[in-house]
Amino acid sequence: MAAIIDYVIVSAILLAIGIYGLTVKRNAIRMLFAIEIIVNAANLNLVAFSRNLPAPNATGQTLALFSIAIAAAEVAVGLALIIVAYRIYRDIDVKEFRSMSG
């Protein structure tokens, strides 16, 4: 059985990879991938800490379920936004989304 520190470290690695993707990538779909990786790192933390509580407690897992559902809603809206942007700019490179910059 892996200890909690292992899960927390894997979660930190995934968070770092997600932040890298958000800062470097200009493709809107790839940025969405990066957000998904970050959300999953957070969920992994929630479940890992929930498992390692001294007394049986389902709150962490319940919270993880809520988090997964909200992330799914976020992806639906994000993809709809990408489709709209593609229809307007014929591209999904975020550098091309000129009218959104100040």
Added chain:
Amino acid sequence: MADPAFIAVATITVASAIIALEFREILYGAIALAISLLGIAMFFVLLDATFVAMFQIAVYVGAVIVLVIFTIMLVRREAWMAVPEGKRKIMGLIIMFITMFGLGAVFIGSGLTQWSVPENTVTFTQIGEQMLTYYSPALIAMALTLAAAVIGALVLAKVDLGAKESGRNN
């Protein structure tokens, strides 16, 4: 120290997360992301959270990835395959390593390393009970949020046949 199953799942998850962001063809990137999300589901199984693992597979690998793949097929163009990253890539790598090693040092230095694993597991009946009693307002709020998100996505992606070029002006 960690057991072999954990190390295998960790390797698969992290490697496919990197592939999802770095692979040139974005469709394979989406498939790599699916494998990474499956890896997270396997972590949930290792953490005795089977119900959350099933939910993760159903929602992420089943719904989100299919939605992403459909969107990629709708908007895919060869031109994005070679978008230059240049200086941003170096900056991104620096930020990544600062986050990784900074957080890693903090976690390893914290009391988490002495945390022993207790022998208790949570059954899915407990989760359901909690969700429908104490967390029922949150459940209703989440249902409304999901409905709002789906309706919002539909409204955003709807093709306005009457005014085709109006999107550019406003």
